[in-house]
Amino acid sequence: MTNVTMIAAVGRNGVIGDGSTMLWHIPEDLKFFKRTTMGHPMIMGRRTFETMGVLPGRRSIVVTRQPDWAHPGVETAHSLAEALSLAGPADEVFIVGGGEVYREAMPYAARLVITEVDQAPxxxxxxxEIDGExxxxxxxxxxxxxxxxxxxRR
Ligand SMILES: NC(=O)c1ccc[n+]([C@@H]2O[C@H](COP(=O)([O-])OP(=O)(O)OC[C@H]3O[C@@H](n4cnc5c(N)ncnc54)[C@H](OP(=O)(O)O)[C@@H]3O)[C@@H](O)[C@H]2O)c1
Incomplete structure (x- = not known):
């Protein structure tokens, strides 16, 4: 069984993005993201991929509903289940966003690694929502x- 971890940087108000620009620039957190995800497959939505590009040292599995979407250096999946199956068993896989994909992947996740950013952009x-129950x-x-x-997860 794959261990699914979601990793995100989240404002006090729950905001993670405005659809295009980076909301904050925290070099230390970018390094944290890099060392945490290094060597593990990452699953992301196609929109997040467009903002992030291919990151070295980690497989990028991009979910899209577009049948013909492809990009060099990434693997394409057409559902979250397909993406998780591509990631393979007995590995830790990171869900790296964005909002739509976090929502769909939450039920599969065992662990959340959250950078709580003290800003409300x-x-x-x-x-x-991270339900305390x-x-x-x-x-x-x-x-x-x-x-x-x-x-x-409790
Ligand atoms: N702060 C953070 O930690 C963080 C991390 C990541 C992203 N972000 C931000 O989040 C924003 C992007 O999030 P978003 O919610 O707009 O988009 P997203 O979740 O990155 O991507 C959504 C896209 O993924 C594909 N998709 C989603 N669910 C699917 C499914 N079940 N099966 C197949 N394809 C599926 C669709 O692609 P197609 O349209 O190609 O069909 C959909 O349009 C950006 O602003 C980004 O900067 C923030």
Missing amino acids: DGSVTFP QWQETDREDRDGFSWVTYA
Whole structure:
């Protein structure tokens, strides 16, 4: 069984994006993202891929409903189930966004790795609610302007 982890940087107001630009620039968090996901397959929505591009050292599995969509250096899936099956068994797979894909993948996730950013930017794309009845905070590291918080499914 694949371990599914969702990783996201989330504002105080739940906002993760405005559809185009990066909402904040936190180099330390980009490094955290890199070392956390390195060597593991990543699953992302096609819109997130368009903003992120191909990242080295990790398989990128992009979900799209477009039958002919393809991009060099990425694997394409047409459903979340297909993406998880492509990622393969007995590995940790990271769901890296965006909003639509986080919502669909939440039921599959065992762990959430959240950078809680101490900002409340405008933006229409949000992270799904982290329900305290289902998720327990297991680790927290407070930094200047943000915290790295891990949740495990209860
Ligand atoms: N702060 C963070 O940590 C973080 C992380 C990632 C992304 N983001 C932000 O999130 C925003 C993008 O999120 P979004 O919600 O707009 O889009 P998204 O989730 O990245 O991608 C949505 C697209 O994925 C495909 N898709 C979704 N579910 C599918 C399914 N079940 N089967 C097949 N294809 C599926 C569709 O692609 P097609 O249209 O090609 O069919 C859909 O349009 C951006 O603003 C980005 O910057 C923030």
